[in-house]
Amino acid sequence: MAESPYPFISDAYGKNHFELDRPFSSILKHFNYNHEQTRLTSLGEFAGTDLYEIADYIDKLGRPKLIMWSTDGERVDRVWLDPAEKVVLEKLIGEYGVNRGPYISGDWFHYFSSIYLIGDPGISCILTVTNQTAYAIYKYGDPVVKKFLPSLIGGDETTPRKELRYGATWFTEIQGGSDLGANLVEAVNQGGRWILNGDTKYFSSNAGLANLAIVTARPRGAKEGAKGIALFLVPELNSSGKRNFTVRRLKEKSGTVSVPTGEVEFEGAEAYLLGEAEKGIYYTLENLMVSRLSNAVGALGIARKAYLEAYYYAKKRKAFGKRIIEHPLVQRDLMEMEIYIEGTLALTFRAIDEFQKTFMDTPPYTDRYHYARLLTHISKNLTADMAAHVTKLAMELHGGIGFLSEFPVERWHREALITPIWEGPSNIQALDMLEVIAKKGAHHTLLQDLESGRKQLGLKQETDLYEISLTDIKNEFELLKGLDEENAQFQAKDILERLGHSLAVVTLVQISNSLKSERFLSIAKLYRERFVERKPLRRLDRLKTAQIIEIDNLKEELVVGK
Ligand SMILES: Cc1cc2nc3c(=O)[nH]c(=O)nc-3n(C[C@H](O)[C@H](O)[C@H](O)COP(=O)(O)OP(=O)(O)OC[C@H]3O[C@@H](n4cnc5c(N)ncnc54)[C@H](O)[C@@H]3O)c2cc1C
Structure with missing residues (x-):
């Protein structure tokens, strides 16, 4: 097999990024976090070798691409990731269990330590928004939506995941990201089922990748401003198995290339309310x-x-x-x-x-x-x-x-x-x-x-x-x-x-x-x-x-x- 040229252009490549970072280990020790050392050591090895090289490769040569149409002329709106990036993500979520800790043992240190070791904001963003989706479901989901949790966190140690789902957090709209109270996407309760309408969630990371997204929207008749915002879980497919929202385009960015960030539109999207509508913000x-x-x-x-x-x-x-x-x-x-x-x-x-x-x-x-x-x-x-x-x-x-x-x-x-x-x-x-x-x-x-x-x-x-x-x-x-x-x-x-x-x-x-x-x-x-x-x-x-x-x-x- 042809050898990669990467060791010739990177001096940090080929080293264990956990083992060599003694100050980091000391800080973890101070906070009494001495578990998962074996897993962090293994992740440190990955973070200094294949993951390190692939993250850079994606930035320079392997940009995600939005595939909008199928050969049947149907909207697909899926992102095509470089296969190497896909393998990296599956390994991080499945094998390293980056997102698993909080929901299995209540441990957040492993997750945050892992994001530090990964050190790539694009890949970390994919993992983070997936974890945030899991967190919202774990805290506020009813039994119907809780069934999505295992696939978002990569199953557990003994039950390897059969399928992996990605999450997303879509709050920002074109008229304001900091000012969430300006959100206009509207939610209507139709006979017990929530439906979302509105364009657009203007900065939507994991667009085209996410199977589930948590989305802020304003229930019709709710208060103005931030206090009128509710939080919903929106699956990629509706109850008829059709696309539940569309991705208008992906953004061209100067960094974070490995995470696709796009614009998402809702037209009659089915959604699950998380917790109480009035507490969404x-x-x-x-x-x-x-x-x-x-x-x-x-x-x-x-x-x-x-x-x-x-x-x-x-x-x-x-x-x-x-x-x-x-x-x-x-x-x-x-x-x-x-x-x-x-x-x-x-x-x-x-x-x-x-x-x-x-x-x-x-x-x-x-x-x-x-x-x-x-x-x-x-x-x-x-x-x-x-x-x-x-x-x-x-x-x-x-x-x-x-x-x-x-x-x-x-x-x-x-x-x-x-x-x-x-x-x-x-x-x-x-x-x-x-x-x-x-x-x-x-x-x-x-x-x-x-x-x-x-x-x-x-x-x-x-x-x-x-x-x-x-x-x-x-x-x-x-x-x-x-x-x-x-x-x-x-x-x-x-x-x-x-x-x-x-x-x-x-x-x-x-x-x-x-x-x-x-x-x-x-x-x-x-x-x-x-x-x-x-x-x-x-x-x-x-x-x-x-x-x-x-x-x-x-x-x-x-x-x-x-
Ligand atoms: C690559 C990328 C990915 C992203 N992914 C997501 C995503 O997945 N989901 C999502 O919801 N959002 C996402 N965002 C959006 C991001 O969170 C927002 O861009 C950010 O929160 C700022 O919002 P804005 O762009 O609307 O800026 P604005 O809110 O318009 O702010 C513009 C400037 O004004 C300042 N400002 C605003 N209000 C005040 C004030 N009251 N006082 C002082 N200064 C103020 C801000 O600090 C900022 O400097 C993403 C953005 C990028 C670039």
Whole structure:
């Protein structure tokens, strides 16, 4: 068989992306997540080999194509995926059980860890919207729709799936994505059966692939605005076995190519109501917690892949008589990338940990759920900024070839740029933060959590850093308290960002304490200096620099500063 040329163009290819990522394993350990290591190790191998290559191939050569008509002249509206992508998806859902955990054992860590390791926003989007569909059915489906669940999550371990179904989450319409209250797709109850009409769900990921979609629509006569939105499950085929909706076209995108995103129209589509019609907007927002956290780990996954490409390239590329990793400025860039990734990874798993505890909450919700929401807005926002910055630096560290589409590294920056936009742009995360603070008091739960966290700390250095960061966080809330609504909105995104940085520091200190890790304490200090105090990065001695940027620990000798 002909050998693939991929190892010649990618330096991160051919490695186990779980095993070499020691900071990630440590973070999981801090959150007491030590199960599924074998499966994550196996997924790490796949994520650094076939999956890695295929995801890049799809971006460059294997775009999904919409097949609209059959030879009989009938509307088909199915997407033709590259067969390699199909195999990857079936493996991820079936063999790796990426979407299975929450519904079999109540475990979300495996799913979010997997999305991080996969590190491809297109493939992750296909899995995420399928998981969100499962989540809505699991929480709010009646027995009739619950029968769809096993096929969405790839069956269970002992019963391999006979057929696999894909889900979708279609909320955005042409007149507004952030403003869901502007939704116009209408639902009518005809003799006990719900029928949807309206064009169009304007950004519909998994269009042409999804067998089932959760769709927001306004029941005829319902209130105006977001409170009049209900949530429905819409199967691809109606009760007569005919197509239940049409796909008008697929969008041309600058990234996320592996997920088809299209425009969907409903004309007399049969639908199942999920839960109570009046609570649809709440169910939709609950569902967005999954995709926002998924977006956060997805952004981290992109950044980690970009880091790996840059790190291995820096170890082999020579300039001015030595490997570029030996130049102080290159070490500085790698160090900045690494601490930014680790701080936001720690922050995001803190949010996941809270979501894990509250994912079955229903309206009117506990304080803990609102706290999980606050952490979700913070980490969704900060990871998106982080991914854009880290991927840009990774390109730069490749010099001229970083800008060439012949090599994988340029893709990561393109992919990173979706993360601040979908699942609610950064402005919307900031507004949602204001709401969850002003109306739900989520900051009080955060502060209680941080107050109780300080009791565990021992070392003076840890306590000092923790206290100072706690004061930073309190100051942000004090600042907000003094602002009128317009000014609070104007400053909300900056406050959201600063809260994220300080919470990252606090979480890193807690990790340093629970794992007795000097390395995490150094990361916490550097993170604060660089991203909270905005000081220049400090140069550490050779050993400490190596301990931070050599995350793989694959060699005996230290490569830095030789
Ligand atoms: C590749 C891709 C796939 C997608 N897949 C899906 C999908 O499967 N399902 C789905 O439902 N949607 C999907 N979307 C849509 C996506 O979620 C929306 O594009 C996004 O939520 C923003 O909505 P919008 O495009 O209507 O922008 P708008 O809501 O028009 O926002 C435009 C700008 O105005 C800002 N803005 C809006 N309101 C305010 C305000 N009150 N204050 C301050 N700033 C404000 C926003 O932050 C943004 O920067 C997808 C989008 C893309 C690009």
